Amino acid sequence: MNYKSGKLSWPLVVSLLTMIVFPLAVQAEKQLPNILIILADDMGWADPGVFGSEIETPNIDQFAKEGVRFTDFYTNPMCTPTRVTLMSGLDHHVAGAGSMTLFTAPNQQGKPGYEGWLLPEFKTLGDVMQEAGYETYVTGKWDLGRFPELIPRARGFDRDFVMLDSHGSHYNMTNLYADNPKLVFTEDGKYLSRLPDDYYSSKTFTDKMISFIDDGRKSGKPFFAFLSYQAPHDPHHVDEPWRSMYQGVYDKGWTYFHRQRFQTQKEEGLLPDGVELAERYWYLPDSEILSPVVRATVGRHMELYAGMMTNMDYHIGRLVQFLKDIGEYDNTIIVFFGDNGPEGNNTFEAITAPGLANNIFRARNWSEEHHINVLGTPNSYPEYGAGWAQVSTTPFYGHKSYPSEGGIRNSLIVKMPGSELADGSIRGDFMHVSDIMPTLTELTGQKFPNGKATGKSWLGIFKDPDSQVRSEDDWVGWEIMGAMALRKGNWKILNNWRPYGTGEWQLYNLENDWAERHDLAKERPELLKELVALYENEFMPDNNIILPNRAVSESLWNTMPVRFPQYDNYPPGMYRKQYIPPADMIAEPKE
């Protein structure tokens, strides 16, 4: 090659070198779509309108109309584990959040993988998307660590406005703990001394995300945006008019809505034939028997939850409108899901129980929680409890912190520009939150950065609708605080704490037993044995599972009422009516 010949100019050399050195960046700038991941916090599978809910979520619904609803998408049973897996593509026991920090067992303490945050040695989605030439933004709940080496600025995000903690006020920095009274936030790598004026979680997180995207437009790069809402996690704080928009709606009670959503889901084609509705928790009454004032009071909690959902949807709509205004909406992949099942444990009550220092903290900071008209305002702490959590997980059994379907299956909507899948379609691919990292690394032409990937890329199904994300031989395992589960194909084994479970391995066929009502362990002992062996011999050792020697759920068998089967329509409850005899058989008494 004769450089003096002039056949190869220096600018061309520089360009070629640039393409060799920064191939991904060039690819990103010229070809790749923007990516927006929207994560809801403690939202149930059945809460978006397009998953059978009565809650108004028009903007989320629009994603489904322009994209695809996935009915068999799984997360982990709790928030930090899901977020760790989302960010790293790894099982949470490997990546640093083997358990929630609050619930780390004595035999797990100090063990690698059980630190309670995403270990810094693993690359995050922020890292890989940054390396792919994306502008990377995160706003909302981080929940992956509070030390400087763990905050978004250190984990591959160019811009951030995040709450580092797991939960707390939606209006200010009030936390739940006497020894940890203030929530900690960062903005662009700095810890905040105070929150912006007029702060409300969903509003501010959206405002910041819009401003980040707007500021980043001049770079010409696509953006990777992780909008991690704190809503609808308790406390169920929300402003007017959303605070009042569902007033009285939920007076009908959880039993009514449990059945109503199930019916809507069937009509919408979300459920395979033969799927039953999960049994109502044995410790909850049929809401039909509750007095009107009690139904109004407990219904108020669901009013606020629904208001938060609609409020979150409203802010999502603002972001969508902004993307349309700047001409980026059509070139943006949107992924929407919730991080785990809904909160049905009344955790706040446990954390702030009488006798604890947190109880005094609660009295000082969270005391005004009691009146129906106060609930939802800044100093109240509404959490909606197991009755409504069951509605949120319709038709599943279980809720957050359990690997029953209601605790781990969540509604996923993906809007993928250029997808071969029909707009508005519903698919039942077996998917997991660990798939997102492999999907995005494949999209950007990178290798999975954190060792062996257990997740599966989703890109194939968007190119070939006949393909599946997982084969019948692929499996995913779960463990949280000693509760265990594994799904392989349509078969699932579950070992849940009594009385939510039996304390023994159970076997379910998820082809049509989504509600986990029919334990087939005795009918299919060989299959059970095979799957348990898979769990114990592959999932546990490969994923650093250390079963806890203590767990918060271990005493539930003793403190909760004895469980009994609860079948639909018995007791008759809402179907109990005054009997009116045939008119021709009614007579006056003979005097």
Add this chain to the structure above:
Amino acid sequence: MNQIKSRTFQLLGSCLALTTFLFVSIAANAISLPPRFFHKTLVGTNFVPILGMNVDGNVNPLDPSYTISSDADIEANVVMAGYARNFSLFGRSSQLAYMQPMGDISIRSTSGAAFPIDSSANGFGDPFFEFNINLIGPAPQRTLPDALRYNPGFSMDLLLDLSVPLGEYDKGEAVNMGMNRFWGRVGFPMIYQIGDVWAPGHRTSFEVIPAVIWYGDNDDYGPTGNFTQSTDPGYSVAAHLTHDLSDEIWVSLDYTYMQLGDSEVGPVETDGKSFSSVGATIGTQITRNMVFSLGYQTTMDDNDPKDIQMSTFSASITFFWGSVLEGLHRIGSDGQ
């Protein structure tokens, strides 16, 4: 669940008590329209208000035309007791009340040294009836959830009052418990809720009550009882800024302006006077179904002997009950 139920009924009791509080002050004096009087409560709730007041000034507090007795010192110790009930009428929240004044009143005047007045009266005053119906605002509270969810927002009522001359009246006496004439009032009480939370410990309201007052004639008026007392209609505006200090204590800053109508006693015509008074009220709940308040109000800019002067110290107790609330209490479901 039990905890929710217990808490719910406890709240309901205090909620009802505090929203219905000052039915008692139906007539802190004859004209005054007290704070939180027009807040609504559960349909079917019954009230027995008992109001004691001590009034000191130069007018008869039971006479809504406030005829000045020059250089007089009038003192009244009056109790007003009665019964009231909330109900729904034409789909709107309504109230009907009956109040009966009783007590004693005395006057002492030395303005005409030759004829000093030193007179007193006691017994029953004129019974007073009040009807109130909401025109703009929340629907009637027919159920316990309605009561819990009550938010006045902006509310406006129609108020109709009538005092019937059945009280004790002696011709020729300088003061009487009865007025010997009808009088009435038409008003439009308005409430503006400040803030979006209406619950014990959070309530703040600004209340304005414009009203027109009309009077019948007293044909047995004056020292001899041979004069006719006629008074043109007057009007008043009462305003209150009320605020909850805590879940169970609230206070109010009170202001009243009144323009009296021109009056005529025999051949003597007098231009109607105007006056303003300011005061404060504090209220609280004592038991499950009894509330209590203290108030003080005094006229402003009243140094001229011809100015109306009146200071009122009042204390009130209101008992209230409703069939559902009592039933819940009897079976131990109200958390008390």
